[in-house]
Each structure stands twice: as structure tokens, then as C-alpha cells.
Amino acid sequence: MLSKNKIKQILSLARKKERDETLLFVAEGNKTVTDLLPLFRCQTLVVTEKFRETLPGFQAEEIIIATKEEIKKASQLNTPQSALAVFYQQEYTLDVTSLKDKLSIMLDTIQDPGNLGTIIRIADWFGIEEVICSSETVDVYNPKTIQATMGAVGRVRVHYCDLCNLLDEIPGVPLFGTFLQGKNIFCDYLPPNGILLMGNEGNGISPQLESRVTEKLFIPNFPIGRKTSESLNVAVATAIACSEFRRRV
Amino acid sequence: MLSKNKIKQILSLARKKERDETLLFVAEGNKTVTDLLPLFRCQTLVVTEKFRETLPGFQAEEIIIATKEEIKKASQLNTPQSALAVFYQQEYTLDVTSLKDKLSIMLDTIQDPGNLGTIIRIADWFGIEEVICSSETVDVYNPKTIQATMGAVGRVRVHYCDLCNLLDEIPGVPLFGTFLQGKNIFCDYLPPNGILLMGNEGNGISPQLESRVTEKLFIPNFPIGRKTSESLNVAVATAIACSEFRRRV
Numbered sequence: 001m002l003s004k005n006k007i008k009q010i011l012s013l014a015r016k017k018e019r020d021e022t023l024l025f026v027a028e029g030n031k032t033v034t035d036l037l038p039l040f041r042c043q044t045l046v047v048t049e050k051f052r053e054t055l056p057g058f059q060a061e062e063i064i065i066a067t068k069e070e071i072k073k074a075s076q077l078n079t080p081q082s083a084l085a086v087f088y089q090q091e092y093t094l095d096v097t098s099l100k101d102k103l104s105i106m107l108d109t110i111q112d113p114g115n116l117g118t119i120i121r122i123a124d125w126f127g128i129e130e131v132i133c134s135s136e137t138v139d140v141y142n143p144k145t146i147q148a149t150m151g152a153v154g155r156v157r158v159h160y161c162d163l164c165n166l167l168d169e170i171p172g173v174p175l176f177g178t179f180l181q182g183k184n185i186f187c188d189y190l191p192p193n194g195i196l197l198m199g200n201e202g203n204g205i206s207p208q209l210e211s212r213v214t215e216k217l218f219i220p221n222f223p224i225g226r227k228t229s230e231s232l233n234v235a236v237a238t239a240i241a242c243s244e245f246r247r248r249v
Numbered sequence: 250m251l252s253k254n255k256i257k258q259i260l261s262l263a264r265k266k267e268r269d270e271t272l273l274f275v276a277e278g279n280k281t282v283t284d285l286l287p288l289f290r291c292q293t294l295v296v297t298e299k300f301r302e303t304l305p306g307f308q309a310e311e312i313i314i315a316t317k318e319e320i321k322k323a324s325q326l327n328t329p330q331s332a333l334a335v336f337y338q339q340e341y342t343l344d345v346t347s348l349k350d351k352l353s354i355m356l357d358t359i360q361d362p363g364n365l366g367t368i369i370r371i372a373d374w375f376g377i378e379e380v381i382c383s384s385e386t387v388d389v390y391n392p393k394t395i396q397a398t399m400g401a402v403g404r405v406r407v408h409y410c411d412l413c414n415l416l417d418e419i420p421g422v423p424l425f426g427t428f429l430q431g432k433n434i435f436c437d438y439l440p441p442n443g444i445l446l447m448g449n450e451g452n453g454i455s456p457q458l459e460s461r462v463t464e465k466l467f468i469p470n471f472p473i474g475r476k477t478s479e480s481l482n483v484a485v486a487t488a489i490a491c492s493e494f495r496r497r498v
Contacts, residue, residue, distance in 0.1 A: 114363070122485060124478045127471040152478045186496040222376040222495040229373045229401045232488070236371060239485040240492045246471040247435040 002046060002070040010044075010074040010086060016139050023089045025141035028075055033083040035151030040087035046071055051082035060085070076143045089141055092157040094130065096169050102193050103128055103245055106163060106175075108209050109136040109200040110234060116140065117148020118235035119198070124152035126242040132159045132166065132195075167212050174214045177205050178237050180230075182216030185244050192249050198238050217241065251295060251319040259293075259323040259335060265388050272338045274390035277324055282332040284400030289336035295320055300331035309334070325392045338390055341406040343379065345418050351442050352494055353379040355412060355424075357458050358449040359386045359483060366397025367484035368447070373401035375491040381408045381415065381444075416461050423463045426454050427486050429479075431465030434493050441498050447487050466490065 012018045013026045024043060027036050030051060037045070042060035049065050068080040075084060105123055110116050116138050123131050138145065140158040149156075167175065174194035178185070197213060199205035205213070219240050221228045232240070261267045262275045273292060276285050279300060286294070291309035298314050317329040324333060354372055359365050365387050372380050387394065389407040398405075416424065423443035427434070446462060448454035454462070468489050470477045481489070 118482050118485060121478050121482060125468075125470045125481055127475055127477070148482075150478060150480075150482075155477070186492075219374075219492070220495075221374045222498070226376055228376070228404070229370050229399060231399075232374055233367050233370060233397075233399075233484075235482075236367060236485060236488040239481070239488050243435075243468070243489045243492065246469075249471070 002064055002066040002074060006044070006046075006064065007070075007074045010046075010084065013086065014076055014143055016142070019089070019139065019141050024086050025089055025146065026076075026084065026086055026143055027146050028077050028084050028143065029081045029147065030083050032147065032151055033085045036085065036087060036154050039151075039154030040090060042085055042087055044086040046074065046084045048082040077147075092159060094132065094157075094159045094161070094166075096166070099130070099170050099195065100173050100193065102130075103242075104130040104132060104195050105238065105242075106195050106197045107131065107133045107137050108163065108197060108205050109134050109203075110198070111138055111201055113138050113142040113144035114148045115201065115233070115235045116142075117145040117150075117153075119238050120145070120149040120156050120158065121152040122235065122239045122242055123156045124149075126246050128156065128242065130157050130159065132161065132163065134163050135160050164208060164212070175212055176215050176217055176241070177210065177213040178241055179204070179216045179218060182218035184220050185217040185241060186220060188215075188217065190245050190248055192245070196238070196241055196245070198234055198241075201234055251313055251315040251323060255293070255295075255313065256319075256323040259295075259333065262335065263325055263392055265391070268338070268388065268390050273335050274338055274395065275325075275333065275335055275392055276395050277326050277333050277392065278330045278396065279332050281396060281398075281400055282334045285334065285336060285403050288400075288403030289339060291334055291336055293335040295323065295333045297331040326396075341408060343381065343406075343408045343410070343415075345415070348379070348419050348444065349422050349442065351379075352377055352491075353381060353444050354487065354491075355444050355446045356380065356382045356386050357412065357446060357454050358383050358452075359447070360450055362387050362391040362393035363397045364450065364482070364484045365389065365391075366394040366399075366402075368487050369394070369398040369405050369407065370401040371484065371488045371491055372405045373398075375495050377405065377491065379406050379408065381410065381412065383412050384409050413457060413461070424461055425464050425466055425490070426459065426462040427490055428453070428465045428467060431467035434466040434468050434490060437464075437466065439494050439497055441494070445487070445490055445494070447483055447490075450483055 037058040044062045045060040046064045046066050072080045177197040286307040293311045294309040295313045295315050320333050321329045426446040
């Protein structure tokens with residue numbers, strides 16, 4: 001049975017302040033919980049009896065058997081699910097020198113948790129190991145971010161830091177940014193390594209980071225010159241850019 | 250001033266049943282309202298006095314000057330905005346024979362309104378004029394869909410119909426679908442015209458439509474064979490596929 005106190009504790013983790021203090025986060029939904037169980041240390045697993053039987057071997061400090069209705073009380077989702085879990089956050093040390101030899105993603109103040117989650121899922125698909133976020137970027141452990149990663153959060157390392165300071169440490173590593181004007185990404189030479197910088201949903205890449213970009217790229221609309229949307233969604237632009245980098249390798 | 254009755258009417262349009270009966274829909278946010286004003290017939294425009302002055306010439310049956318706080322009462326958004334509008338829905342007749350000569354998108358039961366909106370924005374960017382949805386696909390006039398299109402809903406024609414019946418009418422038009430197995434989309438020949446079919450978020454393309462697909466495509470992950478996310482978000486996959494079709498023209 002899921003006690004009132006436990007429900008309160010789980011719901012409190014929807015707040016960043018609470019997550020920062022406890023270093024815990026919540027994952028919801030049968031698929032996400034199943035995917036993350038082998039990847040993160042589990043503090044509390046809440047499952048229906050039926051769903052419990054479908055899970056392969058796993059470790060959790062506490063297992064609570066509950067009904068779907070009880071799980072819904074602790075849930076941020078509209079559709080009732082058979083599983084919810086509280087996990088310990090994972091902290092990664094960024095190996096700065098490794099950034100010279102592979103393709104990584106850098107995010108300048110992404111605000112929407114769904115966009116961040118989708119970008120992490122894209123990074124996973126395209127074998128990008130590091131996603132480096134500005135300190136102002138939305139929290140990776142936001143429940144909506146976790147949901148949108150569809151389990152990829154366990155396979156991609158997400159870091160937060162001052163991006164300008166980091167770039168100071170790796171001179172010579174190419175920094176690519178997508179802009180509304182730049183070299184046609186479909187035609188340009190793209191190396192197998194470097195950093196792909198994506199900007200904020202409304203304001204794009206900030207001026208101080210723009211000045212560090214070594215190659216400005218543009219995703220052409222079609223036909224070129226036609227009146228169209230002003231821009232693409234940032235996760236969509238990330239996907240197209242990653243696919244361009246990877247299709248050439 | 251925004252009356253209680255008007256607030257009630259606007260809020261009621263969050264329900265599909267109400268939209269279907271009145272053939273109206275709501276658009277929110279300064280940018281979306283500004284973008285849609287020249288594209289849809291406006292029944293009611295609700296704006297702050299200050300924002301009203303920034304708008305270029307436009308027509309609306311009724312203009313209500315209101316405060317941000319009043320607008321928030323009629324809003325589905327969390328962040329208060331300076332504009333909200335009720336528009337008349339637009340009905341399009343699908344010119345079936347035109348589908349032979351251009352690239353179009355077909356959607357099999359897309360459920361998430363944000364995904365549909367993002368796909369419409371992608372279609373606009375890549376000059377795709379028709380998005381043809383199965384009758385089970387989420388409503389294009391859902392407020393979250395309208396929001397996610399960022400104005401593109403005024404430039405792309407969205408149709409609802411029985412997809413199998415429609416395909417019967419256009420024999421010989423190539424039908425492309427993305428699957429977890431198929432020809433590598435980065436390497437395969439892609440013609441400038443045809444229909445790109447995208448499937449439901451959880452279940453993919455339904456069996457009866459799969460049997461109509463003339464070319465199964467696969468977006469390769471990287472490196473091929475690595476353990477990764479099982480799939481890409483449907484809007485992300487649509488973006489990569491559209492970019493592949495258009496980069497070759």
C-alpha cells in the first residue's frame with residue numbers, strides 16, 4: 001500500500017529544489033521504469049502486483065505493491081500507469097579532453113523539459129555520449145524531461161556548467177551552431193568530431209556563445225526563398241543536424 | 250473588458266466536441282495570434298491595449314481590449330500573454346490527383362497534439378503542402394497543436410480521411426514508411442514526389458497500412474548495432490525523413 005507520506009514525498013520531487021536537496025528523481029510509466037531500473041540505483045519502486053511479475057531481476061531498496069489508482073495519486077501523468085520509481089540521481093565527471101575526439105552536443109538555455117528530453121533521446125540514437133548544458137538549461141531530472149527521454153537518460157551523460165569556461169579549456173575543437181543564415185548544412189563538409197551548439201527556443205544562441213562558434217550552419221527550407229515558418233523546433237533542428245553529421249561518417 | 254460569458258466560451262473551445270459544433274478554434278500567444286490573423290477569419294480578438302498598437306492592419310468581427318490578467322483567465326497557457334484569438338476553422342478540399350506530383354505527409358493515428366503541431370511546422374519548413382491524417386489522429390485545432398505549429402497551421406493544409414480509401418484512389422503513387430528495419434534512408438534513392446507515412450507514437454504504422462507501403466525506410470542509429478533507444482520520437486523521425494527527401498532535390 002502506498003502511504004500518504006510516501007505519496008507526498010514522491011509528489012514533492014516534481015520540484016527542482018526538492019530534487020537538488022535529496023538527489024533523487026521520479027520516473028513514471030511502465031516502459032521508462034523498466035528501462036531505468038538496470039541503469040539507476042532505485043530507492044523506491046511502486047508497482048502493481050501484475051506488473052511486478054513481468055519485471056526481470058532488479059534491485060530496489062524498497063518495493064511497494066500498489067493499485068493503479070494509488071499510483072495515480074503519486075503521479076504527474078494523466079493516464080494511470082502500473083509503475084513509478086524513485087531513483088538516485090547520477091553525477092558524471094566530464095572528461096574534457098575526450099571532447100576533441102567525438103561529436104558532442106552543447107545546449108544554451110533550453111527551457112522546455114520536453115525539448116531537453118527529446119534531444120537526449122536523439123543523442124542516444126546517434127551515439128552522442130555527452131550533452132553539455134548551460135547552467136540555465138532546464139533540469140534533466142524534471143519529470144517531463146525524464147518522460148521524453150524514453151529511457152535514453154540512462155545512456156547519455158548530461159552535464160551542467162558554464163559553457164564559455166568549458167570552451168576555454170578546449171581550444172581548437174570545432175564549435176558548430178545552427179543559425180537562420182550560415183553554410184548550407186546539406187552541402188558543407190562536416191567532420192566526425194566537434195561540438196554542436198543549439199540555442200534557446202525563443203532567442204537562439206546567446207551573443208557571447210555565438211562569438212565562439214567556428215562554423216555557422218543553416219538548415220535550408222524548401223524551396224529556398226519560399227515564405228515559411230521562421231524556424232524549426234530546437235529538438236527537430238538538433239535531429240536534422242545530428243543526422244547530417246552521422247550520415248557522412 | 251473580457252466578460253465571464255466570453256471567458257466561458259473561449260475555454261469551452263478546449264474541447265473537441267465544442268470545436269466541431271461551432272467550427273471555431275482558439276490561438277494563444279502574441280506570435281501565434283499575429284501570424285494567424287492574416288491567415289484565418291477572426292471571430293474574436295482579445296488583446297492588451299499595448300499589444301493592439303503593435304499589430305499591423307487586420308480584420309476581426311469583435312475586438313476586446315483586456316488586461317493580461319483577464320486574458321490569463323481564458324487561457325490554457327501557464328505564462329500570461331498579451332493576445333488570444335478565436336478563429337473560424339478552415340476546410341480544405343483535397344485535390345487527390347495533385348498527390349502524384351509532390352511530396353506529402355500521411356499520419357496514421359498520431360495521438361500527441363504537440364507531435365502533430367511539430368510535424369505541421371516541419372511540413373511548412375520543407376514546403377510540404379498537404380498533411381493527410383487518419384480519422385483517429387488528434388485534432389489539428391487542439392490548442393496544443395495550434396501552439397506547436399507556431400503559425401504553420403495557416404500555410405499547410407491538414408486533411409482527415411480514411412487513409413486506405415484514399416490510397417485506393419491514387420494507385421502507383423509511392424508510399425514510404427519509416428520502420429525499425431528497412432532500406433537505409435541515408436543511402437537509398439528517394440524520388441521528389443510520393444507520400445511519407447508516419448505511424449502512431451506507441452504502435453507505429455498499423456498492419457493494414459503497412460501492407461500498402463511500397464518502400465520501407467530505416468533511419469540508422471549510430472554506430473549501427475550499438476544498444477540505443479528503441480526508436481525516435483515521431484516528429485523527429487518525420488524531420489529527418491523530410492530533410493532526406495529535400496536535400497536530394
